[in-house]
Amino acid sequence: MPAQPLPDFSTSVRLKYVKLGYQYLVNHFLTLLLIPMIATCVLELVRRGPEELISVYNSLDLDVIHILCSSFVIIFVLTVYYMSRPRPVYLVDYACFKPAPSCRVPFATFMEHTSMICEDPKSVQFQTRILERSGLGEETCLPPANHYIPPNPTMEAARAEAQLVIFSAIDDLIKKTGLQPKHIDILVVNCSLFSPTPSLSAMIVNKYKLRSNIKSFNLSGMGCSAGLLSIDLARDLLQVLPGSNALVISTEIITPNFYKGNRRDMLLPNCLFRMGAAAILLSNRRRDATRAKYRLLHVVRTHKGADDRAYRCVYQEEDSDGHCGISLSKDLMAIAGDALKSNITTIGPLVLPMSEQLLFFFTLVGRKLINPTLRPYIPDFKQAFEHFCIHAGGRAVIDELQKSLQLSAEHVEASRMTLHRFGNTSSSSLWYELNYIESKGRMKRGDRVWQIGFGSGFKCNSAVWKCLRTVKTPVDGPWAECIHRYPVDIPEIVKL
Amino acid sequence: MDVLTTLTIIFLLYSLYLLYKSYKLKCSRNCYLVDYVCFKPSPDRQITTRKCGEIIERNKNLGLAEYKFLLKVIVNSGIGERTYGPRNIIEGREESPTLDDAIEEMDEFLNVCIHDLFVKTKISPRDVDVLVVNISTFCPAPSLASRIVHRYNMRDDVKTYSLSSMGCSATLVAIDVVQNIFKSGKKSLAVVITSESISPNWYSGNDKSMMLGNCLFRCGGSAMLLTNDPAMQAQAKMRLKCLVRTHIGANDDAFNSAVQKEDDMGRVGVHLSKDLPKAAMRAFTENLKRLLPKILPYREIALIAFHIVKQKLVQPNAKLNKVVAQINFKSGVDHFCLHTGGTAVIDAVRQALRLSEFDVEPARMTLHRWGNTSASSIWYVLGYMEAKKRLKKKDRVLMISFGSGFKCNSCLWEVTRDLGDGDVWEDCIKEYPPKTIVNPYLDKYGWVNEETEETFNREERIEAFKNSPW
Numbered sequence: 001m002p003a004q005p006l007p008d009f010s011t012s013v014r015l016k017y018v019k020l021g022y023q024y025l026v027n028h029f030l031t032l033l034l035i036p037m038i039a040t041c042v043l044e045l046v047r048r049g050p051e052e053l054i055s056v057y058n059s060l061d062l063d064v065i066h067i068l069c070s071s072f073v074i075i076f077v078l079t080v081y082y083m084s085r086p087r088p089v090y091l092v093d094y095a096c097f098k099p100a101p102s103c104r105v106p107f108a109t110f111m112e113h114t115s116m117i118c119e120d121p122k123s124v125q126f127q128t129r130i131l132e133r134s135g136l137g138e139e140t141c142l143p144p145a146n147h148y149i150p151p152n153p154t155m156e157a158a159r160a161e162a163q164l165v166i167f168s169a170i171d172d173l174i175k176k177t178g179l180q181p182k183h184i185d186i187l188v189v190n191c192s193l194f195s196p197t198p199s200l201s202a203m204i205v206n207k208y209k210l211r212s213n214i215k216s217f218n219l220s221g222m223g224c225s226a227g228l229l230s231i232d233l234a235r236d237l238l239q240v241l242p243g244s245n246a247l248v249i250s251t252e253i254i255t256p257n258f259y260k261g262n263r264r265d266m267l268l269p270n271c272l273f274r275m276g277a278a279a280i281l282l283s284n285r286r287r288d289a290t291r292a293k294y295r296l297l298h299v300v301r302t303h304k305g306a307d308d309r310a311y312r313c314v315y316q317e318e319d320s321d322g323h324c325g326i327s328l329s330k331d332l333m334a335i336a337g338d339a340l341k342s343n344i345t346t347i348g349p350l351v352l353p354m355s356e357q358l359l360f361f362f363t364l365v366g367r368k369l370i371n372p373t374l375r376p377y378i379p380d381f382k383q384a385f386e387h388f389c390i391h392a393g394g395r396a397v398i399d400e401l402q403k404s405l406q407l408s409a410e411h412v413e414a415s416r417m418t419l420h421r422f423g424n425t426s427s428s429s430l431w432y433e434l435n436y437i438e439s440k441g442r443m444k445r446g447d448r449v450w451q452i453g454f455g456s457g458f459k460c461n462s463a464v465w466k467c468l469r470t471v472k473t474p475v476d477g478p479w480a481e482c483i484h485r486y487p488v489d490i491p492e493i494v495k496l
Numbered sequence: 497m498d499v500l501t502t503l504t505i506i507f508l509l510y511s512l513y514l515l516y517k518s519y520k521l522k523c524s525r526n527c528y529l530v531d532y533v534c535f536k537p538s539p540d541r542q543i544t545t546r547k548c549g550e551i552i553e554r555n556k557n558l559g560l561a562e563y564k565f566l567l568k569v570i571v572n573s574g575i576g577e578r579t580y581g582p583r584n585i586i587e588g589r590e591e592s593p594t595l596d597d598a599i600e601e602m603d604e605f606l607n608v609c610i611h612d613l614f615v616k617t618k619i620s621p622r623d624v625d626v627l628v629v630n631i632s633t634f635c636p637a638p639s640l641a642s643r644i645v646h647r648y649n650m651r652d653d654v655k656t657y658s659l660s661s662m663g664c665s666a667t668l669v670a671i672d673v674v675q676n677i678f679k680s681g682k683k684s685l686a687v688v689i690t691s692e693s694i695s696p697n698w699y700s701g702n703d704k705s706m707m708l709g710n711c712l713f714r715c716g717g718s719a720m721l722l723t724n725d726p727a728m729q730a731q732a733k734m735r736l737k738c739l740v741r742t743h744i745g746a747n748d749d750a751f752n753s754a755v756q757k758e759d760d761m762g763r764v765g766v767h768l769s770k771d772l773p774k775a776a777m778r779a780f781t782e783n784l785k786r787l788l789p790k791i792l793p794y795r796e797i798a799l800i801a802f803h804i805v806k807q808k809l810v811q812p813n814a815k816l817n818k819v820v821a822q823i824n825f826k827s828g829v830d831h832f833c834l835h836t837g838g839t840a841v842i843d844a845v846r847q848a849l850r851l852s853e854f855d856v857e858p859a860r861m862t863l864h865r866w867g868n869t870s871a872s873s874i875w876y877v878l879g880y881m882e883a884k885k886r887l888k889k890k891d892r893v894l895m896i897s898f899g900s901g902f903k904c905n906s907c908l909w910e911v912t913r914d915l916g917d918g919d920v921w922e923d924c925i926k927e928y929p930p931k932t933i934v935n936p937y938l939d940k941y942g943w944v945n946e947e948t949e950e951t952f953n954r955e956e957r958i959e960a961f962k963n964s965p966w
Binding site for chain 1: 508511514515517518521594595596632633635636637638639640641642643645646649650651652653654655656657658659660661662663669672673676677679680741742743744745746748751754755756757758762764766782786900901902903
């Protein structure tokens with residue numbers, strides 16, 4: 001094969017600068033336009049001279065009433081304008097549940113338990129293969145009830161797990177923020193597969209003696225994307241209630257959901273789901289703006305339930321033996337990609353800089369009118385965000401998203417490492433990932449974070465946050481004792 | 497100076513535009529109830545007296561003491577002959593409900609009720625912006641909200657929320673979610689679905705505190721369409737004036753008054769403690785304290801304040817019972833939609849608010865015709881009032897509901913036009929109120945009070961029952 005000629009570096013370097021120049025010009029167009037305008041105004045003022053300006057002012061014949069009325073009108077309009085703007089929603093702080101080492105489920109434990117519980121050796125083999133390729137590590141945790149052989153999923157055990165994970169997270173949050181339980185105005189709890197009476201939100205009201213006029217909501221069955229749904233609900237409420245704060249709890253209770261049967265598509269959750277919870281404090285009070293970590297910019301929700309395949313992709317049903325489990329279809333990746341595309345179409349215009357939007361628009365016009373074979377331009381989301389938190393649903397999900405969004409290994413590192421250390425903790429995984437980024441000292445003031453969650457339904461939800469103050473390390477949280485060991489290299493297959 | 501004048505004019509025009517926009521936003525903050533539809537299950541799902549008896553006698557875990565208790569409850573329940581139950585219980589499979597049974601029960605409701613709502617209001621499912629579902633004791637994956645989105649092919653930017661375990665007061669929690677979304681000003685259409693899942697929650701043990709649920713809960717549900725679009729005001733039935741939520745979960749007794757747990761044999765049921773009525777009253781009082789200033793006319797509030805001050809001056813340490821006794825609750829409310837938790841609940845609320853039999857008739861008749869359909873019961877009560885043509889323009893309707901936790905939620909609606917749509921009550925409204933609501937069990941099962949542990953023989957009784965002409 002003839003040797004490829006070396007690429008002409010001089011042209012490629014110039015192209016890079018051209019693109020940079022183009023981006024700077026388009027993104028700061030209005031600012032750049034302002035410069036000649038200000039220059040002209042200043043020149044004009046200097047040209048006229050001070051005496052002429054004074055004579056112009058005198059000729060206006062203003063007296064006190066005119067000045068008062070016009071200032072009143074200006075102040076009134078400005079007040080109305082500021083009051084009609086949506087209230088900013090701040091994330092004061094958040095805390096994640098840190099499981100105790102006694103709940104650890106290393107591969108050896110998992111395989112031993114599985115071989116003792118499962119009668120069918122083929123299922124055991126299948127689960128081994130899944131675990132080898134899962135991207136999970138040796139320190140993920142299951143609740144105490146799942147350590148029994150066979151697991152003991154009573155209602156009492158499920159409640160105990162709920163109390164353990166939720167109360168630990170809230171206690172940590174109270175310690176971090178100095179939050180007084182009596183000052184909580186809104187409480188939103190989301191837990192997909194465990195919904196006892198009274199609700200988990202009532203359980204929290206009871207434990208922390210919250211006020212009787214609290215607005216509490218308990219969301220259930222909404223899958224792994226429910227964390228961002230709760231944030232959306234809290235945001236809607238904070239827009240309406242002045243001077244309030246909201247406590248959002250995202251968790252998944254594993255105890256009652258162990259699948260006892262042999263169907264392969266239902267065994268996957270047993271291998272991937274692990275214990276976790278996150279407690280988040282949101283506020284719309286101005287005084288919290290100085291101590292808040294993030295500000296919520298956008299929440300975009302996409303629901304693909306109208307499509308049959310998407311709806312059936314994560315489906316709870318009973319197998320032929322009557323065992324209840326959640327089946328994950330083979331189409332999951334394709335559907336996730338599709339849902340993400342819809343979500344991006346809405347969020348793109350909100351977050352992408354003008355340069356990327358114009359490029360996308362011109363390529364679209366070009367494809368439609370001039371040349372249909374032109375490659376579609378995939379907007380560079382790395383321009384809009386510094387950090388990405390992709391739901392750690394499984395290795396395949398992270399790979400798929402890395403490919404579609406053209407992200408580097410560093411961008412998805414938080415997701416991969418969270419999957420490795422904590423497993424798939426469902427709706428709270430996004431918060432473990434955010435904590436990873438902070439613990440690594442990468443979160444600087446002004447950085448924007450994009451959280452993407454996927455869930456049954458099929459839903460794809462995104463939230464965009466802006467960092468308000470640089471987060472100093474060391475960060476107290478679930479990563480505190482192990483962050484120095486990360487990132488680790490996760491092999492494709494771990495031989496068991 | 498032309499430049500200056502032009503700039504001033506542009507500025508003034510822009511300010512006027514801003515003022516107009518914020519005025520329009522304010523107008524879109526009202527929450528209107530466009531219409532609602534209650535669910536009427538098919539006639540083959542009716543649970544008659546005979547059916548109830550069969551179901552009780554099937555349960556081998558029950559002895560004489562439990563029989564007596566159950567019959568006492570059923571006789572005093574105020575529930576009639578035409579309430580509805582889920583298929584698996586009617587077909588004798590109550591001890592081993594499957595996921596499919598629960599989904600089938602929900603599907604029957606979702607497929608019929610929501611379809612009727614869209615037809616009645618002439619709205620397309622693709623126009624719905626917000627969907628809030630509250631079904632307390634059943635939360636499958638994907639959620640029932642997703643099930644509805646799938647079934648009715650809704651848009652992909654629809655905001656769905658699936659509330660769960662919030663008890664019999666959850667419908668007002670759902671309305672709270674919707675009204676808060678509406679307050680942001682953007683014109684939206686919201687659908688609220690309320691129901692309860694009975695099939696997976698049958699208690700098959702013999703703990704008395706857990707058997708009450710089996711006797712009282714029945715199948716039902718309702719679907720409501722709400723909007724904040726002022727253009728739909730003419731079509732709307734009612735406008736929401738205020739909504740007050742009270743949660744006394746901080747009190748341990750109240751929190752533990754209704755708890756789902758396993759009994760000694762490991763069977764799951766909802767344990768209703770003896771503190772439940774007290775918790776309900778406490779929650780109700782808390783709720784009234786915040787509700788009354790919002791619903792009573794100023795004159796009445798001034799009068800109450802005057803009496804309180806007078807009492808405080810004369811007898812500073814005495815309780816305010818006398819003052820409370822003088823409050824005229826009916827000055828601010830014309831109709832009362834009470835949650836049909838049971839005759840005890842209705843009687844307690846009636847006594848507390850000093851209502852007449854006419855005021856609580858809709859609640860009693862709903863309990864008789866439909867049983868306790870949990871959160872959707874207040875919509876059946878509203879339906880009764882409408883069918884009886886009691887609701888006129890400018891009337892105020894107060895909805896009160898209770899729920900586990902312990903919660904008491906209430907809201908006040910203002911009727912925007914004269915209403916007269918019979919909906920599910922159409923075929924039977926003429927029979928109500930009936931001459932008597934005494935339970936026929938009293939005749940048939942009166943023998944229970946004569947039997948003792950020695951003389952009681954289950955098998956004999958079942959044989960006798962099977963051979964009876966009734």
